[in-house]
Amino acid sequence: MTTTAPRPPEVDDHDAGLTPAQVRARSLGLLASLLRPVARRAWLTALVVVVAQLALVAGPALVAVGIDRGLPALRGGDAGPLLLVAGGYALTALVAGVFTAATVRMAATVSQAVLLDLRRRVFRHTQRLSLEFHERYTSGRIISRQTSDLDALRELLDGGVTTLAASGLAMVFTATGLVLLDWRSGLVLLVAVVPGVVLTRWFQVRSQVQYRRSRTAVARVIVRFVETMTGIRAVQAFRRERQVAQVYEAEAEEYRAANAEAIRVNGVFDTGLVLIGNVTVAAVLLVGGLRVLDGALDVGVLVAAVLYARRFFAPLAQIGMFYNSFQSATAALEKLSGLLAQEPTVPDPARPVRLREPAGDVRFAGVEFGYRDGPSVLPRLDLHVPAGQTVALVGETGAGKSTVAKLLARFYDPREGAVLLDGVDLRDVDPRDLRTAMVMVTQEAYLFSGSVAANIALGRPGATRAEIEAAARAVGVHDLVASLPDGYDTEVDTRGVRLSAGQRQLVSFARAFLADPAVLVLDEATSSLDIPGEQLVQDGLRTLLTGRTAVVIAHRLSTVMHADRVLVVDGGRVTEDGSPAELVAAGDRFAELHRQWQDSLRSA
Known part of the structure; x- marks a missing residue:
């Protein structure tokens, strides 16, 4: 007979009585206080991201110039334009590489500074809280705040935010570059955006459910593990290893199932985006190719249009994946902000009275x-x-x-x-x-x-x-x-x-x-x-x-x-x-x- 055990609460009791808007406002307030000391470095990182994306987007345009201007000039005996384009392409690739690497380093510096500040706050604040809090707040939940919740924020801050910014800018710059080269090809791309946005929205809704389920499941697994190991003497003394293991395995299985469903949703999303991207490339190639045959479009512009179309949907996939990290980090931030919002029920006195030589009465x-x-x-x-x-x-x-x-x-x-x-x-x-x-x-x-x-x-x-x-x-x-x-x-x-x-x-x-x-x-x-x-x-x-x-x-x-x-x-x-x-x-x-x-x- 399987022994069941009460599940840890899914919602921290410090959120009781608060509306979702109030919880979000509290979380945003915490995030703002964490980012304030690193604001200058964060803005500098954003500037580096812009430069890196501009350099990346310039590549297909330079290819078009090289094909349509450099190659004809080379046939006429003038290699200068082609060499100039090749040098420009190499320069933009170098700038993109250097600034992308700088983005990773700078984002890591900002995120680690934020996480260090948050770890210190959580540890110090938890020590300040009164015994009443610790008697009703299980040790497993405290450990979850310092481990899985902080890890969720780390994943978001280390690369998630910069990935979102880079992906968004890449899509905007790519669409802008294509429209400037050939507005008709740009129109085909914009039409293809509609199913891409619909698929992304579907993914966001499904992944939100799955990732919250996964976060709840992993919190239960952590709490169960910590409480079992803390009480291991009682478990062994009463020979309850098999029953406790069954309870743990059931919760671990729920965590596995949640992750498996999240992976399935990811698979559908990735496959759908690849399909939409390939169809878009084919449409751009078909429309542009017919126009090239009619002499209405240069070959270099067609090549650039195909390159832009291929690049456009990769950032959309990254944005969709960012949403997973965002949901996970949002839930973690809500729990951490709730913990930090707790006030000691035994507060320090506003005007403390000194007892330098207490008698003990x-x-x-x-x-x-x-x-x-x-x-x-x-x-x-x-x-x-x-x-x-x-x-x-x-x-x-x-x-x-x-x-x-x-x-x-x-x-x-x-x-x-x-x-x-x-x-x-x-x-x-x-x-x-x-x-x-x-x-x-x-x-x-x-x-x-x-x-x-x-x-x-x-x-x-x-x-x-x-x-x-x-x-x-x-x-x-x-x-x-x-x-x-x-x-x-x-x-x-x-x-x-x-x-x-x-x-x-x-x-x-x-x-x-x-x-x-x-x-x-x-x-x-x-x-x-x-x-x-x-x-x-x-x-x-x-x-x-x-x-x-x-x-x-x-x-x-x-x-x-x-x-x-x-x-x-x-x-x-x-x-x-x-x-x-x-x-x-x-x-x-x-x-x-x-x-x-x-x-x-x-x-x-």
């Missing part, structure tokens, strides 16, 4: 909070944690404990009320001071590629090796690190996979030690530690928590029992508040949890 004053438009997770929370006090939050899953931690770390802002640090609303605290004053350690001990020392130093980038080692000793991870092949210089690889979950957590603890915050938030931070590992970290925790404010969220009562104060949270409300000993003596919910913990220790 924390207060939740009438805080009400819910995620997005959902119901309240914290109906109303009034809580004061004096500086230097360690408070532990316990309760069932979903009771609101982690929400308290996220509000305290200012990953979210409350709907009502305020979270205060040393009497200052967190919404007014300078972000630099807030991140220095407060550190949050979660159960996801994320380590970046690099050395162990570099990962610990993330807490204080300017720390010395001695300070890094002191922090590691404090949490009991020094001996482990020293036993690694290269000690503190050992590479931990992507996400720290060379270390166990408990070891990664200990490294993240050392990082927090080194940061030396006034307020420490531990959100299930000991959940990945085994019993020996937990025993190692308890002494380090006591050292760390001494003299600073701490909010500890943990299911393990071994951590909770060291707290000065315990809050039992249920449905976003504090139902019990007191020291561990007081709550055990009270005989309520915490006492029951404590009894269960003691029983588990005895049974172990």
Whole structure:
């Protein structure tokens, strides 16, 4: 039985409520801001394109002059006109070649400057966006913005725009040159343009559908691949490789089918243009040939007319192909502009208040909070944690404990009320001071590629090796690190996979030690530690928590029992508040949890 999985959304939710015209206007605004710094180079590139196309179009006209003027003069003993025409032809070919090469180089310079600017904007802006955005915007979609969407723009900018300009100018100059040489042949060409335009329009409509289908399909494939590889441990643990592969293969097959249909449409378009072009050449040759026999048309003009007719439809094919890139790039630009239009839900303060020496006094004053438009997770929370006090939050899953931690770390802002640090609303605290004053350690001990020392130093980038080692000793991870092949210089690889979950957590603890915050938030931070590992970290925790404010969220009562104060949270409300000993003596919910913990220790 095949397991199905929900498909990624086709439309980003940041486009919800916008009309197509508004989305286009936003995209054009982004494009204009990207092109503004390179405007001079872009106009210079356009000028080079004009010169290159003029040189190319001059070729058939020179052929006509050579046949009708140069050859008769040569028969009369005067080789000068023919040599002059030959030299002119060689010169125009050289100019066309040089300027075409210059066009490629200059277009690449402009496009790479634009893409570099856009990559920087996307990366920096994505980092600025609040946790709420990242929790609902899948990592696969973010990767798609930085990869396939930017690649679509690159294909357009690297050669698409210059190809469109060159093709359009080539058609205009070709038609103009033919009309100037012989307006009757030009009329035949203009008549042939009608079926060519109809075919091109048919191709545009069909390709628009197919390329949007292809873009949607490739985005799904990327998202599915990234999410599967991110969750590969769960996939392998539950032996779901075959089912997940079936889902992936179905989406890959849809991508293949979309590409196959796009190729079929391209084939019909190319074949149709070749047919129209050949019929046009035949018509020009027939009409012109009859006139040559009647003496009404020079042979050289007929040759030039045939050359112009052959050249005319090649740019039309390129324009049709450009439309594919244009559609793909338009869709990509819409998504990128939508991403860049996102505003952080936790904005920086307009007038930040500095906290140069934070004491760590924390207060939740009438805080009400819910995620997005959902119901309240914290109906109303009034809580004061004096500086230097360690408070532990316990309760069932979903009771609101982690929400308290996220509000305290200012990953979210409350709907009502305020979270205060040393009497200052967190919404007014300078972000630099807030991140220095407060550190949050979660159960996801994320380590970046690099050395162990570099990962610990993330807490204080300017720390010395001695300070890094002191922090590691404090949490009991020094001996482990020293036993690694290269000690503190050992590479931990992507996400720290060379270390166990408990070891990664200990490294993240050392990082927090080194940061030396006034307020420490531990959100299930000991959940990945085994019993020996937990025993190692308890002494380090006591050292760390001494003299600073701490909010500890943990299911393990071994951590909770060291707290000065315990809050039992249920449905976003504090139902019990007191020291561990007081709550055990009270005989309520915490006492029951404590009894269960003691029983588990005895049974172990």
